[in-house]
Amino acid sequence: MRLLAALRIGPRLYLSLVLLGLVPQREAIRGYYHGGLTLHEEHDDRLPHVAFKIDSRYLEHTLTRDNVIRDESYDKAMAIVARLAKTTLVEAVFRELEDGASRPQTQTAALEELRARLAEWLAGGLSLEAGLLERPIVPTISGEPISLARCRAESRRGFWLARERSVVTDALAAQRALVLRGAPDGMLAHLVEVHTRQRPRPVTSVCTAVAALLPAERACWEPLRRALNRLLAARGAKIASIELGHLAYPESPVANWIAITQGKLGELTPVVEIGRVDGGGWLSSGRVVVLNADHPTLARLLELGEHEPELAAYLVLRLFYLHSEQDPDELDRMALEAAEARWHRSTT
Numbered sequence: 001m002r003l004l005a006a007l008r009i010g011p012r013l014y015l016s017l018v019l020l021g022l023v024p025q026r027e028a029i030r031g032y033y034h035g036g037l038t039l040h041e042e043h044d045d046r047l048p049h050v051a052f053k054i055d056s057r058y059l060e061h062t063l064t065r066d067n068v069i070r071d072e073s074y075d076k077a078m079a080i081v082a083r084l085a086k087t088t089l090v091e092a093v094f095r096e097l098e099d100g101a102s103r104p105q106t107q108t109a110a111l112e113e114l115r116a117r118l119a120e121w122l123a124g125g126l127s128l129e130a131g132l133l134e135r136p137i138v139p140t141i142s143g144e145p146i147s148l149a150r151c152r153a154e155s156r157r158g159f160w161l162a163r164e165r166s167v168v169t170d171a172l173a174a175q176r177a178l179v180l181r182g183a184p185d186g187m188l189a190h191l192v193e194v195h196t197r198q199r200p201r202p203v204t205s206v207c208t209a210v211a212a213l214l215p216a217e218r219a220c221w222e223p224l225r226r227a228l229n230r231l232l233a234a235r236g237a238k239i240a241s242i243e244l245g246h247l248a249y250p251e252s253p254v255a256n257w258i259a260i261t262q263g264k265l266g267e268l269t270p271v272v273e274i275g276r277v278d279g280g281g282w283l284s285s286g287r288v289v290v291l292n293a294d295h296p297t298l299a300r301l302l303e304l305g306e307h308e309p310e311l312a313a314y315l316v317l318r319l320f321y322l323h324s325e326q327d328p329d330e331l332d333r334m335a336l337e338a339a340e341a342r343w344h345r346s347t348t
Helices: 072-086 088-101 109-123 148-154 167-174 187-196 215-234 296-305 309-320 328-347
Strands: 002-007 017-022 028-034 037-044 050-055 136-138 159-162 178-181 241-246 259-262 288-292
Touching (some): 050 072, 072 088, 088 109, 088 136, 148 178, 167 178, 215 296, 215 309, 215 328, 296 309
Parallel strands (some): 028 050, 159 178
Antiparallel strands (some): 002 017
Protein backbone atom coordinates (compact mmCIF):
# COMPACT_ATOMS: atom_id res chain seq x y z
CA MET A 1 0.00 0.00 0.00
CA ARG A 2 1.35 3.41 -0.93
CA LEU A 3 0.84 5.56 2.16
CA LEU A 4 -0.55 8.94 1.21
CA ALA A 5 -2.24 10.04 4.41
CA ALA A 6 -1.94 9.20 8.07
CA LEU A 7 -4.11 10.83 10.69
CA ARG A 8 -4.58 10.36 14.41
CA ILE A 9 -8.11 11.07 15.53
CA GLY A 10 -9.28 11.38 19.12
CA PRO A 11 -11.76 9.02 20.80
CA ARG A 12 -14.66 11.38 20.28
CA LEU A 13 -14.47 10.49 16.59
CA TYR A 14 -14.39 6.80 17.49
CA LEU A 15 -10.90 6.27 16.04
CA SER A 16 -7.40 6.35 17.43
CA LEU A 17 -5.46 5.86 14.17
CA VAL A 18 -6.37 5.52 10.51
CA LEU A 19 -3.96 5.07 7.61
CA LEU A 20 -5.13 5.73 4.06
CA GLY A 21 -3.39 4.97 0.80
CA LEU A 22 -3.92 4.26 -2.89
CA VAL A 23 -3.29 0.93 -4.55
CA PRO A 24 -3.63 -0.18 -8.21
CA GLN A 25 -6.18 -2.84 -7.27
CA ARG A 26 -9.79 -1.70 -7.34
CA GLU A 27 -10.68 -4.07 -4.48
CA ALA A 28 -8.28 -2.59 -1.95
CA ILE A 29 -7.34 -4.14 1.36
CA ARG A 30 -9.09 -3.07 4.56
CA GLY A 31 -7.60 -3.81 7.95
CA TYR A 32 -9.36 -3.53 11.34
CA TYR A 33 -7.39 -3.50 14.60
CA HIS A 34 -7.96 -2.99 18.30
CA GLY A 35 -4.92 -1.91 20.27
CA GLY A 36 -2.66 -3.46 17.67
CA LEU A 37 -4.56 -6.76 17.65
CA THR A 38 -5.79 -7.79 14.21
CA LEU A 39 -9.55 -8.15 14.17
CA HIS A 40 -10.14 -8.71 10.46
CA GLU A 41 -8.66 -8.01 7.02
CA GLU A 42 -10.61 -8.04 3.77
CA HIS A 43 -10.70 -6.71 0.21
CA ASP A 44 -13.55 -4.44 -0.83
CA ASP A 45 -14.34 -2.01 -3.67
CA ARG A 46 -16.77 0.28 -1.88
CA LEU A 47 -13.92 2.83 -1.90
CA PRO A 48 -12.19 1.79 -5.13
CA HIS A 49 -8.36 1.76 -4.97
CA VAL A 50 -8.40 3.20 -1.44
CA ALA A 51 -6.70 0.92 1.07
CA PHE A 52 -6.92 1.66 4.77
CA LYS A 53 -6.13 0.36 8.23
CA ILE A 54 -8.04 1.32 11.35
CA ASP A 55 -6.85 0.84 14.92
CA SER A 56 -9.61 1.77 17.34
CA ARG A 57 -10.73 0.76 20.80
CA TYR A 58 -14.32 1.03 19.56
CA LEU A 59 -13.96 -1.84 17.09
CA GLU A 60 -14.53 -5.41 18.29
CA HIS A 61 -14.33 -8.83 16.68
CA THR A 62 -17.25 -11.24 16.46
CA LEU A 63 -17.70 -14.13 18.84
CA THR A 64 -16.20 -16.46 16.24
CA ARG A 65 -13.20 -14.08 15.99
CA ASP A 66 -13.26 -14.22 12.20
CA ASN A 67 -14.70 -10.78 11.47
CA VAL A 68 -15.33 -7.32 12.86
CA ILE A 69 -18.69 -6.43 14.38
CA ARG A 70 -20.65 -4.28 11.94
CA ASP A 71 -22.40 -2.09 14.51
CA GLU A 72 -22.95 1.63 15.04
CA SER A 73 -19.29 2.19 15.92
CA TYR A 74 -18.24 0.43 12.73
CA ASP A 75 -20.63 2.57 10.65
CA LYS A 76 -19.31 5.77 12.19
CA ALA A 77 -15.75 4.65 11.54
CA MET A 78 -16.54 3.93 7.90
CA ALA A 79 -18.20 7.33 7.51
CA ILE A 80 -15.05 8.99 8.83
CA VAL A 81 -12.86 6.95 6.48
CA ALA A 82 -15.05 7.97 3.53
CA ARG A 83 -14.79 11.63 4.53
CA LEU A 84 -11.02 11.44 4.91
CA ALA A 85 -10.73 9.74 1.53
CA LYS A 86 -12.52 12.69 -0.09
CA THR A 87 -10.52 15.34 1.77
CA THR A 88 -7.23 14.38 3.39
CA LEU A 89 -6.39 11.68 0.85
CA VAL A 90 -7.30 13.89 -2.13
CA GLU A 91 -5.18 16.69 -0.67
CA ALA A 92 -2.27 14.25 -0.34
CA VAL A 93 -2.71 13.18 -3.97
CA PHE A 94 -2.55 16.79 -5.16
CA ARG A 95 0.50 17.39 -2.99
CA GLU A 96 2.31 14.40 -4.52
CA LEU A 97 1.31 15.42 -8.06
CA GLU A 98 2.46 18.98 -7.47
CA ASP A 99 5.82 17.72 -6.29
CA GLY A 100 6.09 15.39 -9.31
CA ALA A 101 5.17 18.17 -11.75
CA SER A 102 8.08 20.23 -10.47
CA ARG A 103 10.45 17.37 -11.40
CA PRO A 104 9.26 16.48 -14.94
CA GLN A 105 12.39 14.46 -15.74
CA THR A 106 11.65 11.95 -12.96
CA GLN A 107 8.16 10.80 -13.87
CA THR A 108 7.34 7.47 -12.21
CA ALA A 109 4.75 4.73 -12.32
CA ALA A 110 3.50 5.98 -8.94
CA LEU A 111 2.70 9.40 -10.43
CA GLU A 112 0.88 7.73 -13.32
CA GLU A 113 -1.17 5.77 -10.78
CA LEU A 114 -2.09 8.95 -8.92
CA ARG A 115 -3.13 10.65 -12.15
CA ALA A 116 -5.28 7.66 -13.04
CA ARG A 117 -7.02 7.75 -9.65
CA LEU A 118 -7.62 11.51 -9.80
CA ALA A 119 -9.06 11.16 -13.31
CA GLU A 120 -11.35 8.41 -12.03
CA TRP A 121 -12.52 10.56 -9.13
CA LEU A 122 -13.17 13.56 -11.38
CA ALA A 123 -15.04 11.40 -13.87
CA GLY A 124 -17.16 10.15 -10.98
CA GLY A 125 -18.15 13.68 -10.02
CA LEU A 126 -15.89 14.19 -7.00
CA SER A 127 -16.37 17.67 -5.56
CA LEU A 128 -12.97 19.19 -4.82
CA GLU A 129 -12.16 21.67 -2.09
CA ALA A 130 -11.59 25.24 -3.20
CA GLY A 131 -8.10 25.86 -4.47
CA LEU A 132 -7.15 22.33 -5.47
CA LEU A 133 -7.84 22.97 -9.15
CA GLU A 134 -5.43 25.92 -8.93
CA ARG A 135 -2.56 23.73 -7.74
CA PRO A 136 0.23 23.36 -10.38
CA ILE A 137 0.11 19.59 -10.92
CA VAL A 138 0.46 19.50 -14.73
CA PRO A 139 4.06 19.48 -16.05
CA THR A 140 4.85 21.49 -19.18
CA ILE A 141 7.68 21.52 -21.68
CA SER A 142 8.63 25.00 -20.53
CA GLY A 143 9.40 23.59 -17.09
CA GLU A 144 6.77 25.60 -15.21
CA PRO A 145 3.87 23.40 -14.03
CA ILE A 146 0.32 24.65 -14.46
CA SER A 147 -3.02 23.85 -12.89
CA LEU A 148 -6.03 21.94 -14.14
CA ALA A 149 -7.91 25.24 -14.06
CA ARG A 150 -5.35 26.73 -16.48
CA CYS A 151 -5.75 23.70 -18.74
CA ARG A 152 -9.50 24.24 -18.87
CA ALA A 153 -8.99 27.92 -19.64
CA GLU A 154 -6.66 27.03 -22.52
CA SER A 155 -8.84 24.23 -23.87
CA ARG A 156 -10.77 26.50 -26.25
CA ARG A 157 -7.70 27.22 -28.34
CA GLY A 158 -6.22 23.80 -27.70
CA PHE A 159 -3.00 22.52 -26.27
CA TRP A 160 -0.31 19.99 -27.13
CA LEU A 161 1.52 17.09 -25.56
CA ALA A 162 5.19 16.15 -25.94
CA ARG A 163 7.66 13.96 -24.10
CA GLU A 164 10.57 16.37 -24.49
CA ARG A 165 11.60 19.65 -26.01
CA SER A 166 12.22 19.75 -29.76
CA VAL A 167 12.19 22.11 -32.73
CA VAL A 168 8.44 21.46 -32.97
CA THR A 169 7.75 22.39 -29.35
CA ASP A 170 9.91 25.50 -29.78
CA ALA A 171 7.87 26.47 -32.85
CA LEU A 172 4.63 25.90 -30.94
CA ALA A 173 5.92 27.99 -28.03
CA ALA A 174 6.72 30.79 -30.50
CA GLN A 175 3.04 30.68 -31.45
CA ARG A 176 2.18 30.97 -27.71
CA ALA A 177 0.73 27.47 -27.70
CA LEU A 178 0.61 25.50 -24.45
CA VAL A 179 2.66 22.27 -24.58
CA LEU A 180 2.26 19.77 -21.73
CA ARG A 181 4.96 17.23 -20.92
CA GLY A 182 3.78 13.63 -21.12
CA ALA A 183 3.22 10.58 -23.29
CA PRO A 184 0.25 10.53 -25.72
CA ASP A 185 -1.00 7.30 -24.16
CA GLY A 186 -0.18 8.32 -20.58
CA MET A 187 -2.40 9.18 -17.65
CA LEU A 188 -1.61 12.92 -17.83
CA ALA A 189 -3.36 13.17 -21.20
CA HIS A 190 -6.29 11.18 -19.81
CA LEU A 191 -6.54 13.36 -16.69
CA VAL A 192 -6.51 16.58 -18.69
CA GLU A 193 -9.09 15.17 -21.10
CA VAL A 194 -11.41 14.16 -18.25
CA HIS A 195 -11.25 17.64 -16.74
CA THR A 196 -11.35 19.76 -19.91
CA ARG A 197 -13.31 17.43 -22.22
CA GLN A 198 -10.54 17.92 -24.79
CA ARG A 199 -7.55 15.68 -25.36
CA PRO A 200 -4.16 17.35 -25.89
CA ARG A 201 -2.90 17.00 -29.44
CA PRO A 202 0.34 14.99 -29.68
CA VAL A 203 3.25 16.84 -31.26
CA THR A 204 3.73 13.76 -33.46
CA SER A 205 0.68 14.91 -35.44
CA VAL A 206 2.81 17.72 -36.90
CA CYS A 207 6.34 17.82 -38.24
CA THR A 208 8.92 20.22 -39.57
CA ALA A 209 12.32 20.31 -41.23
CA VAL A 210 15.50 22.08 -40.18
CA ALA A 211 17.36 23.49 -43.17
CA ALA A 212 20.81 21.97 -43.72
CA LEU A 213 23.00 25.02 -43.29
CA LEU A 214 26.46 23.67 -42.50
CA PRO A 215 28.96 24.56 -45.25
CA ALA A 216 29.98 20.91 -45.67
CA GLU A 217 26.34 19.87 -46.07
CA ARG A 218 25.65 22.56 -48.64
CA ALA A 219 28.79 21.72 -50.63
CA CYS A 220 27.94 18.03 -50.67
CA TRP A 221 24.33 18.76 -51.61
CA GLU A 222 24.91 21.18 -54.47
CA PRO A 223 25.87 18.67 -57.24
CA LEU A 224 22.87 16.46 -56.42
CA ARG A 225 20.55 19.48 -56.20
CA ARG A 226 21.53 20.67 -59.71
CA ALA A 227 21.11 17.18 -61.15
CA LEU A 228 17.70 16.75 -59.50
CA ASN A 229 16.48 20.11 -60.79
CA ARG A 230 17.54 19.23 -64.36
CA LEU A 231 15.89 15.83 -64.17
CA LEU A 232 12.72 17.26 -62.63
CA ALA A 233 12.57 20.04 -65.24
CA ALA A 234 12.82 17.42 -67.97
CA ARG A 235 9.85 15.67 -66.39
CA GLY A 236 7.78 18.86 -66.23
CA ALA A 237 7.68 18.95 -62.45
CA LYS A 238 5.76 21.85 -60.91
CA ILE A 239 7.18 21.92 -57.41
CA ALA A 240 8.27 25.12 -55.65
CA SER A 241 11.79 23.83 -54.94
CA ILE A 242 13.73 20.84 -53.71
CA GLU A 243 15.72 21.31 -50.50
CA LEU A 244 17.91 19.41 -48.06
CA GLY A 245 16.78 19.38 -44.43
CA HIS A 246 17.05 17.49 -41.16
CA LEU A 247 13.98 15.49 -40.16
CA ALA A 248 15.46 13.56 -37.21
CA TYR A 249 14.63 15.42 -34.00
CA PRO A 250 13.04 14.25 -30.71
CA GLU A 251 9.67 12.53 -31.34
CA SER A 252 9.87 13.17 -35.08
CA PRO A 253 7.17 11.23 -36.93
CA VAL A 254 9.10 11.59 -40.21
CA ALA A 255 12.63 10.67 -39.12
CA ASN A 256 12.59 7.58 -41.37
CA TRP A 257 11.06 9.28 -44.40
CA ILE A 258 13.31 9.86 -47.40
CA ALA A 259 11.49 13.15 -48.02
CA ILE A 260 8.44 15.20 -47.14
CA THR A 261 6.63 18.10 -48.79
CA GLN A 262 5.89 21.42 -47.11
CA GLY A 263 4.28 24.65 -48.14
CA LYS A 264 7.41 26.43 -46.92
CA LEU A 265 10.70 24.98 -45.73
CA GLY A 266 10.77 24.77 -41.93
CA GLU A 267 7.11 25.51 -41.24
CA LEU A 268 4.96 23.35 -38.97
CA THR A 269 3.18 20.88 -41.23
CA PRO A 270 0.42 18.44 -40.23
CA VAL A 271 1.60 14.92 -40.96
CA VAL A 272 -1.56 14.29 -42.99
CA GLU A 273 -0.50 17.12 -45.32
CA ILE A 274 3.14 16.28 -45.96
CA GLY A 275 2.17 14.71 -49.26
CA ARG A 276 3.14 11.39 -50.69
CA VAL A 277 6.59 11.18 -52.25
CA ASP A 278 6.12 7.81 -53.88
CA GLY A 279 4.23 8.75 -57.01
CA GLY A 280 1.11 10.18 -55.40
CA GLY A 281 1.11 13.44 -57.35
CA TRP A 282 3.89 15.31 -55.59
CA LEU A 283 5.54 16.36 -58.87
CA SER A 284 2.63 18.71 -59.50
CA SER A 285 2.00 19.76 -55.93
CA GLY A 286 3.53 23.25 -56.08
CA ARG A 287 5.09 22.54 -52.68
CA VAL A 288 8.65 22.37 -51.38
CA VAL A 289 10.15 18.89 -51.44
CA VAL A 290 12.53 18.40 -48.49
CA LEU A 291 15.03 15.54 -48.71
CA ASN A 292 15.96 13.98 -45.37
CA ALA A 293 19.64 14.70 -44.68
CA ASP A 294 19.49 12.21 -41.77
CA HIS A 295 18.32 9.26 -43.88
CA PRO A 296 21.20 6.74 -44.28
CA THR A 297 20.31 5.97 -47.91
CA LEU A 298 20.26 9.63 -48.84
CA ALA A 299 23.60 10.10 -47.08
CA ARG A 300 25.10 7.52 -49.44
CA LEU A 301 23.46 9.16 -52.44
CA LEU A 302 24.89 12.54 -51.41
CA GLU A 303 28.36 10.95 -51.49
CA LEU A 304 27.60 9.40 -54.88
CA GLY A 305 26.32 12.76 -56.13
CA GLU A 306 29.76 14.33 -55.79
CA HIS A 307 31.02 12.13 -58.67
CA GLU A 308 27.87 10.78 -60.36
CA PRO A 309 25.14 13.37 -59.72
CA GLU A 310 22.84 12.19 -62.52
CA LEU A 311 22.87 8.58 -61.27
CA ALA A 312 22.32 9.78 -57.70
CA ALA A 313 19.42 11.99 -58.81
CA TYR A 314 17.84 9.09 -60.68
CA LEU A 315 18.13 6.84 -57.60
CA VAL A 316 16.60 9.53 -55.38
CA LEU A 317 13.59 9.78 -57.68
CA ARG A 318 13.30 6.02 -57.80
CA LEU A 319 12.98 6.07 -54.03
CA PHE A 320 10.04 8.45 -54.43
CA TYR A 321 8.30 5.85 -56.55
CA LEU A 322 9.42 2.87 -54.47
CA HIS A 323 5.99 1.86 -53.19
CA SER A 324 3.89 3.11 -56.07
CA GLU A 325 2.53 1.25 -59.05
CA GLN A 326 4.63 3.30 -61.42
CA ASP A 327 4.71 2.31 -65.10
CA PRO A 328 8.05 0.51 -65.75
CA ASP A 329 8.33 2.44 -69.03
CA GLU A 330 8.21 5.69 -67.06
CA LEU A 331 11.12 4.55 -64.93
CA ASP A 332 13.02 3.56 -68.05
CA ARG A 333 12.48 7.01 -69.55
CA MET A 334 13.69 8.59 -66.34
CA ALA A 335 16.84 6.42 -66.45
CA LEU A 336 17.41 7.40 -70.09
CA GLU A 337 17.06 11.10 -69.28
CA ALA A 338 19.59 10.72 -66.44
CA ALA A 339 22.01 8.90 -68.75
CA GLU A 340 21.65 11.59 -71.42
CA ALA A 341 22.27 14.32 -68.85
CA ARG A 342 25.42 12.52 -67.70
CA TRP A 343 26.63 12.19 -71.30
CA HIS A 344 26.11 15.91 -71.94
CA ARG A 345 28.03 16.80 -68.78
CA SER A 346 30.94 14.50 -69.66
CA THR A 347 31.26 15.86 -73.22
CA THR A 348 31.17 19.58 -72.39
